[in-house]
Amino acid sequence: MTEVRCDIAFTLNGAPVALNIGGHENIVDVLKRLGLSGARESCGQGLCGCCTVIIDGVAESGCLTLAQLVDGRSVQTIEGLDADGALSPVQQAFIDAGALQCGFCAPGFVLMSHQLLAANPDPSEAEIRDYLSGNLCRCATYPEIIKAVRLAASRMRAAQAA
């Protein structure tokens, strides 16, 4: 097959980037070329959440997102969360609750938890399960992840109130 190539330019974690890509490449391929490996392809079917990226504020499965579709848009990855050197409350809560084992799924869970708490600052356990049910952890750290989200939520609400 003759490859169709194209130029794209987008904002990556707040900084502009421009590059030439294959029309078939997905955003994880492109991020990897840019040296970011926090979004990672695992199941390749949008089911496990390891490739989660935030595009214009909305979570997507990077493995199912053609890179050319982010042209002109804003992409945020896990690497953008601690840009100022400090962990986000969700990241800190994941550490404190022991909510990771092999860690391969952790960036996806962290990003999705951020999205959840932005939309719903005080989620019930059922709401956490529903929202995160599209992320898989083969180490099955699920109870600790639920605990981490609740911990992050309470700390963020406390910080808000203060």
Place this chain on the structure above:
Amino acid sequence: MNEIRSISAKQVGRDVPRLESRQKVTGRAEYTHNITLPGMLYAKLCRSTVAHGRILSIDVSAARDLPGVHAVYTGETIRTLIAEPYFGPAFHDQPILAIGKVHFVGEPIAVVLAADPYVAAEAAQMIVAEYEELPAVFDEVEAMTSAAIVHETLKPAGTFADLKHLSGKSNTNVALDYQLRRGDTDAAFAAAEHVFEHEFHTQQVMHTPLEPMVSIAEPGDNCLTIYTASQSPSFVCTEIARLFGWRENQVRVKVPYLGGGFGAKLYIKLEALVAAAAMLARRPVKLSLTMEEQFYTITKHASTFRIKSAVNKDGRITARRCEIFWNGGAFADIGPRVTQKSGFTSPGPYDIDNVSVDSYALYTNRPPAGALRGFGIPQLVWAYESHTDLLARGIGMDAVEFRRRNLLREGRPQATGTLMHDAAIIEVLDKTAELMNWTAPFERGEGVIRRGRAIAIGFKAVVAPTTSGAIVNLSADGSAALYMSTVDMGQGSDTAMAQIVAETLGLVAERVKVVHPDTDVTPYDMATLGSRSTFHMGNAVKLASLHALEQLGAMAREVGLPEGTNYEIRDIFLKKYGMQAGNIIGVGSYVPPYTSPQKGTGLSDNVTPFWMVGAAGVELSVDTETGHVTIDRLINVADVGRPLNPAIVATQLSGAAMMQLGFTLFENMDLDHGQVTNASLADYKIPGMHDLPTVMDNVIVDNNQQNGPYGAKGVGETATFGVSPAIANAIEDAVGVRLTSLPLTPESVLRGIRALRGEKLEG
């Protein structure tokens, strides 16, 4: 020895957060998955489409002509580099690429290299192979007598000490037949009050680590560096050196964090192929499997277990006969060890005078099977604990009381004759029963929803004999680095081992650096498998730390510091060298005592250095109209010795139980004439958040493993043991349906319910 501890806080037994937590939550932890080398080529495989066949031709011309393709290799190309390109831990039965014939659907027959992985994938699709199909065998029991022979001749590897006895045979699918004989089973059965016999089955399932298997080889001048997601860097080094006819020091194997292993990444998997391809191409080569391809690479043994017991009128088991058939698939991988090591525990944790075990490792034309979190033990416990409940039911005795009467006690001989020590079997059972409030009345539900509960308990002997080595480097500023080849694949070994170093040297665990496996740098370790690291590597790390401490003490004496000094480490160095300089290297190596089992009887007075004990208690609800089972409560109770890091241990227990829950209720590789028809996470379902039991408790019983480091022993597999039979037993308790094959699907439950009413499902 001098007292030089500067820290009094206990480092062992403390909930130290994983050392690499920050790297993992920021997406910056290093995995082989992330590694890209300059000039690297991507490899993609073309795989067999038939289950068993002679290769007539492989046409790679179209693939080779595709622009962007660097090279295409077949088994014949590999042979120009390596005369005998077969590998494996037990048998040298696995070709780097198929030669002459293929043994299962999915076996690699050719590899394409290209700088662009999409080009390589497209080219791999363009390879055309022709086969003369041969009769195939898929079932493990049929494989015993089948005319279809997967390998014409068996070639034992002779690498591991415990597998030295394997013999080369022809015209058989039996890779290993293991036997254990103790007492006189025939006489005991003849004299028995009650005799019960059952057959149980398990299905083929897959590890599905979320970081799919991946390896990279970087060629040098008569040497190779391999970056690989492997649980056994030392073995990879040995095996690659053997294939190339090199010294081990010509091969360097480096392993960063693993995105899950569970046994999938053990021994040697993709490493031989990338090594050969890199040497042929003179470029670095990376092979990353897709999730789909993992299903063609390594799986968990399907099995058939025939179990027969004699029970006397007091409810004592007087004899047990076990016959187990392990479906090893096309390559033995570590199946012979599964067959043998789990084989000798197949009578269960029971005190039985007359025991006979026959355990068979079988080749079939399915994707290969190896180790998966338990080394065969979950398959066995599934059978013997289902059987145990049926025995109790058969003689009308309470299931817990029946177990209590028969369980092995401290100092009693296990089936091999080895005396039980430090195995808290009774304690684990009693704790489980207590947590379930076993003697109190139980709400059984009414109407459509019926409730049941049950217990199951299993045990495992750690693999023996195996060796671990460790180096502790104490720097002049008092900081320490640990060099070891244990692979942290999520189980927290970096953290636990740092705690041992810190405890022994009086440091803070969080400040101990752990140097990851690198065979040029870190000492030999048998592998990260079978819950052996905490004990074996833990002992080696403790010895290395003590060795360093001893040298530090000597240095203190040398510079004239008194016994019992509270000088800090840095002060001792300063006093010796006059500046911040020098270091102390502590080395430790550990191999436990072991007695090889006698051939034929399988008897040994020291078959393992320690036992793991795990039980599950289950309360569940069954929807009698649909067969759906809801796990209301899952209790996991374990003897882990003294936990080095209780929080991480609890997470390990719950993770292992959840994984086994998937294998119990729904995970299943669907096969059609050897073709896996659901090789993706869309069609092969693993547990997600909604599959968590309503309540799950993870409980550690108080025990001390006397020969373990600070009383600890392995934990990674323990909580898998009891889950499957406890659920099946609870289903019977709820609705009277006895299921004997995994997975326990809603349909099988409903069919059972209808069968009890004398009805069938077919309309």
Place this chain on the structure above:
Amino acid sequence: MRGFEFLRPGTLNEASALLATGDAAARPFAGGTGLMLMMKTGVFSPSRLVCLRQTEAEHRAITPTGDGGARIGALASLSQIEHDPLLCRLAPVIARTMTTLANVRVRNVARIGGTLAHGDPHMDMPPTLAALRASVVTSGTASRTVPVEALYAGYYETILQPGELISAVLLPDQTGWHSVYLKCTTRSADDWPALGVAVSVRMDGTTITDSRVIISAATEKLTRVAAAEAVLNGATAGLAAFTAAGEAARAVETIEDARGSAAYKTELVGVYVRRALQQATGAGGN
């Protein structure tokens, strides 16, 4: 994966023209979640993808219709539909169904038009919308309005012609109707359904005056079960009528797959139709 054209027309009519070329490997691309899956697994290798996202401004709005219903632009994402206040009020069953539909990321990207046009019988939205008596409006040379249940010709097959695109979904007034969608999975909780059942019932007091019973996933294509509706219409809401409707629904032809045998799915159909009706009406116990 390589070597397809990716075109971005500004209107649905232009898109239709780019697709009506007789090339079976040309496809419209909206959210792309379904297509990307097929492309990545090699099930489908497109020659041309015609992206519809540039038409979003015109075709993603969700607006009330004059007659108490709603019009959903085909490019509306599933998340947008899930959280739309108008739809939450008009047909709360939609938002309830969404919580277990695929996952948040898929719902953020997948569009309702593509969801309906994909033809996969395991999806949750087609039966839900069919039970709500929704229809689709198509664009192209012969624009037409088709009830959702009439959209499907077979397994992954619709009646849409090459170049014919869904431009909107029309949802009628739901006053007096009670709707439920039940999804039955038989492996992990988040598996594709072994069975989807969507029911809508219109009540006058305790009498059922009209109904819809839709079966999906267990059947080759989404199926409206007229026999079950016939049992319900005119009957008194209650266990007897719901059980009879479930029995009638068992006549649909179920298919065997890894999630269960045909016979088992037939059992599920009977139970789930009855339970869906019980939940929708609050009658006949739970």
